[in-house]
Amino acid sequence: MSKPLTKIFALVLALAACQTYTSEAAAQQSDTGGSAAGDFGPPQGDPIQAVLTSAPNVPPPVNRDYPAKVIVDMEVRELDMEISEGVTYTFWTFGSTVPGSFIRIRQGDTVEFHLKNHPDSKMPHNIDLHAVTGPGGGATSSFTAPGHEAVFSFKALNPGLFVYHCATAPVGMHIANGMYGLILVEPPGGLPPVDKEFYVMQGEFYTVGKYREKGHQPFDMQKAIDENATYVLFNGSEGALVGDNAIKANVGDTVRLFVGNGGPNLVSSFHVIGEIFDKVFQEGGSRYQENVQTTLIPAGGSAITEFRVEVPGTLIIVDHSIFRAFNKGALGMLKVEGADNLAVYTGKEVDNVYLGDKVMANELSIVSDIAEAQRSGMVTKEQQIQAGMVLYNGTCSVCHQQNGEGLEGIFPPLANSDYLMADQRRAVEIVLNGLSGPISVNGVPYSSVMPAMSQLNDDEIANILTFTLNSWGNEGGVVTSDEVAGIRAATERPEGAAD
Numbered sequence: 001m002s003k004p005l006t007k008i009f010a011l012v013l014a015l016a017a018c019q020t021y022t023s024e025a026a027a028q029q030s031d032t033g034g035s036a037a038g039d040f041g042p043p044q045g046d047p048i049q050a051v052l053t054s055a056p057n058v059p060p061p062v063n064r065d066y067p068a069k070v071i072v073d074m075e076v077r078e079l080d081m082e083i084s085e086g087v088t089y090t091f092w093t094f095g096s097t098v099p100g101s102f103i104r105i106r107q108g109d110t111v112e113f114h115l116k117n118h119p120d121s122k123m124p125h126n127i128d129l130h131a132v133t134g135p136g137g138g139a140t141s142s143f144t145a146p147g148h149e150a151v152f153s154f155k156a157l158n159p160g161l162f163v164y165h166c167a168t169a170p171v172g173m174h175i176a177n178g179m180y181g182l183i184l185v186e187p188p189g190g191l192p193p194v195d196k197e198f199y200v201m202q203g204e205f206y207t208v209g210k211y212r213e214k215g216h217q218p219f220d221m222q223k224a225i226d227e228n229a230t231y232v233l234f235n236g237s238e239g240a241l242v243g244d245n246a247i248k249a250n251v252g253d254t255v256r257l258f259v260g261n262g263g264p265n266l267v268s269s270f271h272v273i274g275e276i277f278d279k280v281f282q283e284g285g286s287r288y289q290e291n292v293q294t295t296l297i298p299a300g301g302s303a304i305t306e307f308r309v310e311v312p313g314t315l316i317i318v319d320h321s322i323f324r325a326f327n328k329g330a331l332g333m334l335k336v337e338g339a340d341n342l343a344v345y346t347g348k349e350v351d352n353v354y355l356g357d358k359v360m361a362n363e364l365s366i367v368s369d370i371a372e373a374q375r376s377g378m379v380t381k382e383q384q385i386q387a388g389m390v391l392y393n394g395t396c397s398v399c400h401q402q403n404g405e406g407l408e409g410i411f412p413p414l415a416n417s418d419y420l421m422a423d424q425r426r427a428v429e430i431v432l433n434g435l436s437g438p439i440s441v442n443g444v445p446y447s448s449v450m451p452a453m454s455q456l457n458d459d460e461i462a463n464i465l466t467f468t469l470n471s472w473g474n475e476g477g478v479v480t481s482d483e484v485a486g487i488r489a490a491t492e493r494p495e496g497a498a499d
């Protein structure tokens, strides 16, 4: 073949390939017609009471072929609830949970929205639903003082997964306290059936105390303005989607996650470790991208992700802005049960690298049980040892190993360590400030670097060291939280360490 002919042939081939691709794309991305197409006329039949669910549950599909009047009853409550083990926060909620109740309706439905504000509330509240076409998304019409109720109606013209939130001044503060949720407006034909549907919503919290600092933590306005989040969470609490609260599926299931981001400030890099999203309806809209690893979810936005689970094990849901996952709480779990499929994956079931102290999230309740005792100074040595073991396994064992033996020539042993036992204050200083340079443990020289672990709080360090001092042949001892606090105040953190 002469040169020009080859070129033409290649061009024809390329065009043909392009043709199939665009026609397939056209099939999946037909125009929905937007809001102009969404008015299917006046509501028909008897009014329907909306089924509302709290995360991670999703109401059943609408399963209706006509537009109806749907009544939504939602109550705002201001509640003290756990944000992390041993840490409480005053959440402002739509329906007593963060995120707020999930609402599921059909395009063309007329929603009669009843917003009640519980008499115990201290603040007025309202609701702005991104599914509303109209000024403020319902905000002005729904303004409700404590002990009152507001009613307004709207017609859902566009299908999609929409965020709703409070928009009462100061708006940022109401959202930061947990006032957001999701409303799904199904297209007329509904969504294709799947085996499991879940509701996951990210939001960040700004507290006066540090991450995991025990006790009741008030909102910190300056941190919120600076966008310096203390917690980044799925479903309003660090424990919401781990351990016993993990969402569950079986091998072979198709799973659909309705994911929202309440913000108030941060954009989410939503990712499930060990899965690939077969489909992502980006930004909660009508079109989908396929074969996606991580999807960006804006504050005040959403995404619908779909995938099939092929192998058993624990899939870890994270914000892949990864310090948020491991140091601010943005971590959840999807536990998949069923038979191995070694052709797809041969690895071990639980991945310690990712799970860390969350491997034993159930046992973390030990940590919270003793947190209370620790606060009142009534903690026993045995309790400290129990909590310390869980924390050690999630924090120190990566280097010093679960059995305390370390790794020859690299990580010194904590088991039977003469260096550890010689000076308890020095041990606290090592955890707080790190250690480098030549040392000798049981006659063996080490010259390496241990990073400062000052991101651990005083309770945690006290418990880990008490566990260490009483394990693997070490001779015992007790480190108290006060002792750690005193040494923290009296010593300098190395450059770059957490406070």
Ligand SMILES: [Cu+2]
Binding pocket: 092, 123, 124, 125, 126, 166, 167, 168, 174, 179
């Ligand atoms: Cu509010």
